[in-house]
Amino acid sequence: MELSAALDFQKWGGVHRNMSKDMLISMFSPAAWIFLILVYVITTFLFRKLCSISKSSSSDLPLPPGPRCWPILGSMFHISKLPHQYFAQQAKKYGSPIVHARLGYSPWIVVHSPEIAMEVLKTRDMEFAYRTPSVFAEHFSFGYQDLIFRNHTDATWRHLRKVCATSLFTTSSLRLSAAWRQEEISAMVSTIRSDAIKSGSTFVLKARPLIYENNMNMMSRMLFGKKYFGKAHSLGREAATFRTIQEQLAAESAKIHLGDLFPMLRGFDLLGTEKNLRERVRPAMENFFAAIIAERKLQHHLDGGIKKHADFLDVLLSLKDGDTVSDICIMALLSDLMAGGSDTGTISLEWALSELIAHPDQLMKAQQEIDNVVGQNRLVQESDLPYLPYVHAIIKETMRRHPPIPLLLPHYTPVASHLGGYKVPAGSTVMVNAWAIGRDPNVWSNPEEFNPDRFLGVTDTQFVGGKQFQLVPFSAGRRQCPGYPLAAIQLPLTLGSLIHAFNWGPPAGQKPEDLDMNETFGLSCHRAVPLQAAVSYRLKLHVL
């Protein structure tokens, strides 16, 4: 998913470069221009006043180095490249593990060392585990009713995390949902196999949509017992609505909202970017999830109560006494989990397949490992996973090189603080550059090399915000991704199944080393060019 209120810097850079003077003039009425100029003059004055007050009253620590900050606008026009790469370059340029930038009125602090990442995410996470308020966050979360954007100081946030941890991601609940995952994997393998057989042997597969739909189906079945993608389902209209909502969310998460950069302008929605969120996207999400909840409540009524928990929605609706959560909170949570559980997995698997196509020897080594454990007469099952260390190592190495959320989700501190000997202004968004840490030669030997072997024998505790914080794709501390236990099964299971059932190579005429490995940015980091691979079936025909 495009997980949060991302500023799409590429688009913003593009808009900035392409925006002619005429376009700018025609965007606002004369009254709006006078108003904007007035706002500029007043805010410049207030800003200078504020700076002089804060200089004299706050600590003497300096701000971290970073790009030039212009009055009011800050450094936003400097950040036109992929921000995780841009900030990594800035850290290198200044020889500093912390970089500061300002977007409009919002200070950003970006951390590039495992030591300071540990401070932000774990040792002092009570200070830094807030979320940056934003226009997208407010609507996506139905007014901060969800888990992702609710502050960690809120008792309901703790309650929702506990419900997820104890009812969705325990070993026993994950065992209960194993059959659905297996069905979805079989369906995906079967679809690809039919296409391969139809086309003779090898055919060119666009992997991303298939993996995305597979992840979505797995999530929606676990959460509320429905699936929206694939050949054999009959939810035509509902599925179409669901797709539209997901597409709109992805588009909205990548928009610039003036109100985020200049909070005092929020109420005016001068560019009209909030209107669509408020009037179309949020109501559409609300109607969609409200219908699912209403349908389930009716079912419970007809059944004379909840006899047995069929899925997570049943669990949420059967919470008792002080533990109950409102319908709006359930909607927001379901929406979070759908978002959290689909795009990240798709990104990781697409990168893992790309790296294996670029490194055929490693692909072969993984296939041999799976053949030794599973043979060629059946598909990979979850019970095989403990015996596939090389497949797990590939996932870890993929996460090191390509963390799906390279700057993690934005953390925030409402009060002034300090990090690594630098000042952190009140209201700062604090980011950990997991991408840069994963490629730091001071942390990893030969970081540019894709080498899964480096993870053989490494335990999972070292993987999830391990002691040294070298590898933090799932973050750590209070905000650590709650979905990790599911991802730790789903990723190796899907990757293992795909490389066991099929041979993968670059499309005809391309060499493995020529594969385009460029990145694109939302807040999540896809391949810039969706993967197209030459695929052929490699198991016995009677399998499936």
Ligand code: HEM
């Ligand atoms: C490749 C798989 C995944 C990766 C790399 C990943 C990564 C992350 C990251 C970096 C965060 C932000 C942590 C922070 O703010 O410091 C996060 C939060 C979150 N993730 Fe995941 N995630 C994955 C899969 C999942 C799955 C499968 C689910 C649920 C089904 C999920 C649900 C969530 C939720 C609800 C949050 C918000 C937690 C909070 O703010 O308290 N994620 N994830």
